Amino acid sequence: MTKHYEPPKQGWFGQIFDSLFVLALVYLSLMLPLLFKAKEAASAAAGAAAEAVKPTWESLQLSPVVQEQWEKLGYDAEKAAALINTKFDYTIDPVWLVITAVVLIGYFVFMLKVSDKEYRQVIAEKFGK
Amino acid sequence: MSTTTGDSKQRISMLKVLNPFHIWALGVGIVLVGEFMGWNFSVAKGGAYGSLIACWVIGLLYTCVAMIDSEVTSTVAAAGGQYTQAKHIIGPLMAFNVGLYLVMAYTMLEAADALVVGDLMKSGAEALGHAGLDTKPFVVLTIAFLAWLNYRGVFTTLTLNFVITFVAFIAILVLFLAVEPANPGAVLKHKELLTDLPYGWIGVVASLQFGMWYYLGIEGTCQAAEEVRSAGRAIPLGTMGGMMTLLVAASLTWYICAGLMPWQYLGQAVTPLYDAGTLVGSTKLQLLLFVATAFAAIASANGCINDASRAWFSLGRDRYMPVFFGAIHPKYRTPYRSIIFLVPIAVSFAFTGLLDQVITFSILSGLLGYTFMSINIVKFRKMWPLGSIHRGYIHPFHPLPAITLLILCSATYFATFLGYGTSLLSILAFYIVASIWFSVRRYKFVKRADQFTMPWPRPKGY
Numbered sequence: 001m002t003k004h005y006e007p008p009k010q011g012w013f014g015q016i017f018d019s020l021f022v023l024a025l026v027y028l029s030l031m032l033p034l035l036f037k038a039k040e041a042a043s044a045a046a047g048a049a050a051e052a053v054k055p056t057w058e059s060l061q062l063s064p065v066v067q068e069q070w071e072k073l074g075y076d077a078e079k080a081a082a083l084i085n086t087k088f089d090y091t092i093d094p095v096w097l098v099i100t101a102v103v104l105i106g107y108f109v110f111m112l113k114v115s116d117k118e119y120r121q122v123i124a125e126k127f128g129k
Numbered sequence: 130m131s132t133t134t135g136d137s138k139q140r141i142s143m144l145k146v147l148n149p150f151h152i153w154a155l156g157v158g159i160v161l162v163g164e165f166m167g168w169n170f171s172v173a174k175g176g177a178y179g180s181l182i183a184c185w186v187i188g189l190l191y192t193c194v195a196m197i198d199s200e201v202t203s204t205v206a207a208a209g210g211q212y213t214q215a216k217h218i219i220g221p222l223m224a225f226n227v228g229l230y231l232v233m234a235y236t237m238l239e240a241a242d243a244l245v246v247g248d249l250m251k252s253g254a255e256a257l258g259h260a261g262l263d264t265k266p267f268v269v270l271t272i273a274f275l276a277w278l279n280y281r282g283v284f285t286t287l288t289l290n291f292v293i294t295f296v297a298f299i300a301i302l303v304l305f306l307a308v309e310p311a312n313p314g315a316v317l318k319h320k321e322l323l324t325d326l327p328y329g330w331i332g333v334v335a336s337l338q339f340g341m342w343y344y345l346g347i348e349g350t351c352q353a354a355e356e357v358r359s360a361g362r363a364i365p366l367g368t369m370g371g372m373m374t375l376l377v378a379a380s381l382t383w384y385i386c387a388g389l390m391p392w393q394y395l396g397q398a399v400t401p402l403y404d405a406g407t408l409v410g411s412t413k414l415q416l417l418l419f420v421a422t423a424f425a426a427i428a429s430a431n432g433c434i435n436d437a438s439r440a441w442f443s444l445g446r447d448r449y450m451p452v453f454f455g456a457i458h459p460k461y462r463t464p465y466r467s468i469i470f471l472v473p474i475a476v477s478f479a480f481t482g483l484l485d486q487v488i489t490f491s492i493l494s495g496l497l498g499y500t501f502m503s504i505n506i507v508k509f510r511k512m513w514p515l516g517s518i519h520r521g522y523i524h525p526f527h528p529l530p531a532i533t534l535l536i537l538c539s540a541t542y543f544a545t546f547l548g549y550g551t552s553l554l555s556i557l558a559f560y561i562v563a564s565i566w567f568s569v570r571r572y573k574f575v576k577r578a579d580q581f582t583m584p585w586p587r588p589k590g591y
Contacts, residue, residue: 005577007448015451018571022450022563023474026233029559030478030486033551065321066391072408073394083393088174090331090547100546103557107564108500114568115220122221123591125578 004125055081144462146284147357152350152367154291157374159238159346159432161297162425164375164382165402166245167342167488173396174548175336176327177387183333183340184379186537188372191344193534194499195372196524197506199365202351203521205583206360209443210351210436211498211505216447216580218509223501224580225567226560228444230498231352235437236471237491238346240478242430243268248399249423268479275431276472279438282461283356290431293424298378300421304406305381307414308388316409317388324392337537337544341492343379346429347371348498352436361521434468434475441467448574449567489545489552496541497560503535512588 010018057067057077070080171180198211207213212231216224247264254262278286308316326332350368357363386401389408398404406418442464445454458465478487507528515523524530545553 007574007576010448010451010574015453018451019470021566022229025559025562025566026490027481029555030481030483030490032555032558033486034483062391063321065318069318069322069389069391069408070394073390073404075394080391080393083397084391086393088328088332088335088548090328090335092547096550097546100542100550100554100557103554103561104542107557107561108504110561111223111226111564112219112504114564115215115223117220118222118572119220120591122577122580123588126581127587 005121054078060084143356143457144283145356145358147287147353147363149363149366149370150291151284151287152353152357152363153371153374154287154294154428155353155432155435156347156350156368156371157298158287158290158294158428159235159349159436160344160371160375160429161294161378162242162245162429163342163345164301164378165297165422165425166398166400167241168339168379168382169386169395169398169401170342171336171339172387172392174328174339174544175332175334176325177323177383177392177395179326179328179333179336180340181383181387183336184343184383187337187340187343187541188376188379190341190499190534190537190541191347191375192372193530193537194348194502195368196530197502197534198348198351199368199522200520200524201502201506201509202354202364203361204518206354206357206364206521207443207582209440210354211348211502212440212443214505214509215501217583217585218505218512219501221449221572221575221580222564222567224447225444225449225571226564227498227501228440228449229560229563230494230501231440232437232444232471234491234494234498235346235349235433235440236475237478237487237494239272239430239433239437239475241484241488241491242426242433243271243475243479244484245400245426246271246423246430249403249419249426252400252403253419265480269476271427271430272434272472272475272479275427275434276468278431279434279468280458280461280463280465282463283353283435286431286435287353290428294428297421297425297428298374300417301378301381301385301402303417304385304402304409304414307409307411308385308405310384317385319388322389322391323387327392331547334540335544335547337541338492338547338549341495341541342488344372344375345492345495346432346436347375348495348502349432349436352439365522434471437471438464438467441471447580448576449571452574486552489549490556493545493553493556496538496545499534500538503531503538506531512590513585514589518585 055077060077060081171183175183201214202210205214205217209228210231212224212228215227247267250267251262251264278289313319328335347368350371351364354360354364382402385405386395389405390398390401395401400422403418403422406414441450441454444450445452445467454467454470456466457463481487510527
């Protein structure tokens, strides 16, 4: 039979610290993408200022039915143009794609390997060697 | 399954009071808000047709999730759902991560739901001539009231969810009948509003990310496994019934909204079904959709509090997180400390003002959990082959659902990379750092043999 592992008792300070540590990590990962977004927003604003021409329904080339639905939603040509001209950029940066794939696969491989090691300890203590 | 009340040695277990209707209400209740808001961001990424394809492809992903989950949960019937499955089948570090996926996915979704309630109240006040209503008190009140309800007991909580989810679902059916589907062109303008794919097929792939909102959270049904009267019957019935309900609701929602709004508007609308009700021009319908949107958001937040608190409670009970959280209320039999602890956290997520970040965190945490499920079921069948232990339900066509699930998860990671690559890396960094922290610091507090509580024989290969 494998030796029974008796874990140490955690005090109040340790319990509070551990809870706050995980929370701090979450907030950090929520904020991190904002640093990159701030740069993107600045360049987008510069681009929009360069092509600032007041749009009309005619210049947007919409059918009468589509224009009517925009108007029912409370939009004029200028407000509608802001949405119509907003586009996603799906240009793929292969370097970032590879980095993301490696991080994702690496994360799962690391987790499975360490979990397997820990699981063997659990099974050994539960069922014996 | 029982637990101690934190410091005392008294053994107290959760009450087994739930039936398949409660399971349906828990699953659909969490998800149905996705039809009232959020799914339409997939229209922005791939156009209206792209969103419809995403709806069906992601529907297939969730059908695989429901099939796999029904088998494992009906066999591992304990609070914590997928977390408890991971603990018994893969190991402590994976279980810790899965527990965090659940807590993060549900708490962030709860924050987004409360924000929708606040925004809806603001819109309602504007319609009545009171512009500029502050949404924050409504956000706090929604979360605080639902947490109180959860604190008082699971039966009332999920019975309320059943009623309000049913009303929200009926509202979608009423709206569908009101737009005269048998008379194309009268109200619905699909012919004029539907366009080709604006970004081509790459946009369709990209829209898979927000296509998850049509169904995100249905797997939450298994969090109630410890509180149902018959896990083998209630979990598969409630979960698969819930998936069918959602597939119908998602298809109807797309059909209504795509026939009423230009795709560029639809792609950024906060409450698209309420907008659809407004566009039809009937005050009664507008009021019905207002109430239904509020009910859907409240039902979702309610289910999220239920699920997040049970996942956090399970982490505490097993000492993966501080043991203080692993307590059950001696009178109400609910994980009360976890419920209370998560209230200010949900409120603070809602007040960050980072709604898209919060939603992406929720979606990605769910997606990581689904990736785990595809690995989990393969190991489960290998370690305990059919016939070696009692299973409440056996899903057909194994390993086809697991392979399909893994392929669709990979496609959805790529979809998230398209437009939200930084968020993807940032969230992965969180889980990697948390994993290292668990291995280095927390694992030493974990009792080894206590991690395996099922009355099963030794697993094959170990």
